[in-house]
Amino acid sequence: MRFRTVTSPHVLLETSVGLIMRRVLYAMLPGIVALIWFFGWGIGVNLVLATVVALLAEAAMLVMRSKPLASHLGDTSAVVTAWLLAVALPPLAPWWLTVIGVLSAIVVAKHLYGGLGYNPFNPAMVGYVVLLISFPREMSTWLIPHGLGQPHTLTLLETLQAIFGTAPISLDALTGATPLDVLRTQLGLGLSVTEIRNSPVFGIVAGHGWEWATLGFLAGGLWLVYIRAAAWQIPVGMLSGLAVIATGFYLVDPQHYAPPWLHLWSGAAVYGAFFIATDPVTASATPRGRLIYGAGIGMLVYIIRGFGGYPDGVAFAVLLMNIAAPTIDLYTQPRVFGARQR
Template sequence: MQFATTTSPHVHLGNSVGRVMRRVVYALLPGLLALVWIFGPGVLVQAAIAVSTALAAEALMLTLRGKPLGRFLGDCSALVTALLLAIALPPLAPWWITVLGTGFAIIIAKHLYGGLGYNPFNPAMIGYVVLLTSFPREMSSWAAPLTLHGSTPDLATTLALVFGERSAETLDAVTSATVLDLLRTQIGLGHSVTEVRSSPVFGLLGARGWEWVNLAFLAGGLWMCRQRTAAWQIPAGMLGALAVISTLFWLVDAARFAPPWFHLFSGAAIFGAFFIATDPVSASTTPRGRLIYGAGIGVLTWVIRSVGGFPDGVAFAVLLMNIAAPTIDQYTRPRVFGARA
């Protein structure tokens, strides 16, 4: 049946889910390569496990739901979820951690709600939070950065730790505490930020090694915004709010609160701002709403890092603001052209 069209012709821009997801993968590559350089081949091992698990779980759920495999597996959404989760995991995490988290993200956080486009929460962050709250010891065993020890675990050592025996002696030799975890612990023991930052795990701006990783993610994120794959308002709101609130408290009490550049270049702040918070399904969709949504994530990230029980609050902040996104959109809808103010 043909319908009469009374408006101007509708021009298709050529966008598709697969095209958008592939651009996200391209934008992730600089940060992924930087992680491999700084932390070793464990990053690629985790990515391979996560991608394999995600594709298998996606195929299983599509089969059970009677959906065509080729169409939905080819949109690369499962690939993006797997890569985002793999990047967030410690490079030397045991294989079953990655399988469990990825399977939970695809099966529960995505398909339980109806699949792509219906999930109210970011699937990768749901999987990450489940792992962090269930297995805190395994999730805190980060590989020591290249800039700290002068070398990273080789492939043989990495495979042995990921798939084999994980003795305490071997782990102690190749892992170290994250800088956010160290800062939170030492401030709780009464040390000042200046004293804590004398540790060799600190760099010029933030965590040693993570500065380069964050710069690489920043480059990929800015490219995504230029390509309009990600809305610039969300990372601008998140990083801006994080910088403002951390600056205010740093000026009030520099002995207790870290400076803004530390918060921006340590942990997952930049990665989360461009690649996690900008999820088009679970994030806010209105222009003003995106700024509010991003600012909320930035403020919550600082609160969780500074007074919460977890060293990096990006995942929890994103999930909390996912809950608020529909309400934000409801009250920030643009005025319809021609309607009365």
């Protein structure tokens, strides 16, 4: 038998960084289509703008670091970072907001640490957190989803005018709080969960429109797990950790704490579990470690949502667990084959 290579490994997998990154982009498409349907053209504009800025920033940093352009740009890792961030931005986010977020992700969180494979923090979440802390008002201006009777549907031209600061119409009547914002605010006013759920922003399980986007990301995420482009332990651990702690508080006081299915289906829980937390560079690498890593993210998400200063906490939870990932891996190393157990 003639081997394909002189030295091991002799069995080569038909995979590459670029192939994995492109599969992540394909998996995001169902959720992106749902977001565009319910929240308008702004999602698509954000994606295009973020992609262009990410590729330009990536190319500039590669030139400064004397790295080859073709191979590094061809792995599409910069495009994945751009899409992960752009999907999380409000549909009418001003253009400069997207630019700042992408530059923070590509330049600061990625290349200043040595580029792909060396960054300790998820670049997209670094960019998101920079924007959320610096520009909270702009980051909370989401369009009212299609189907709730908004008085005006923005065309592509009007969307471009709004994003680039030349909109001829007032956007105040077109925007509103997200379901998690509504839940947090109304609970602070003393209303019960049952009363809050009667708000038109909520659908069957979670927020109107958001439910379908979450379903799209769930379908794409399960496909990534099926083709082994994402480790199943992390989303299972994250969603289980979120569900367990949410169920505990819900059983104690169901009128003050939202049910676990609302937490699982709201905000960026599913999106974060399959597309953010599974980043192979910044996540835990051992099988048991991935479960612990994911569970830690899920519990932190609930703590931030319920007791922190932000309605959703996926970005903060991921970054906090990025710090813990090396220690988790250190104490969850699998037993070496043939080694005697102590």
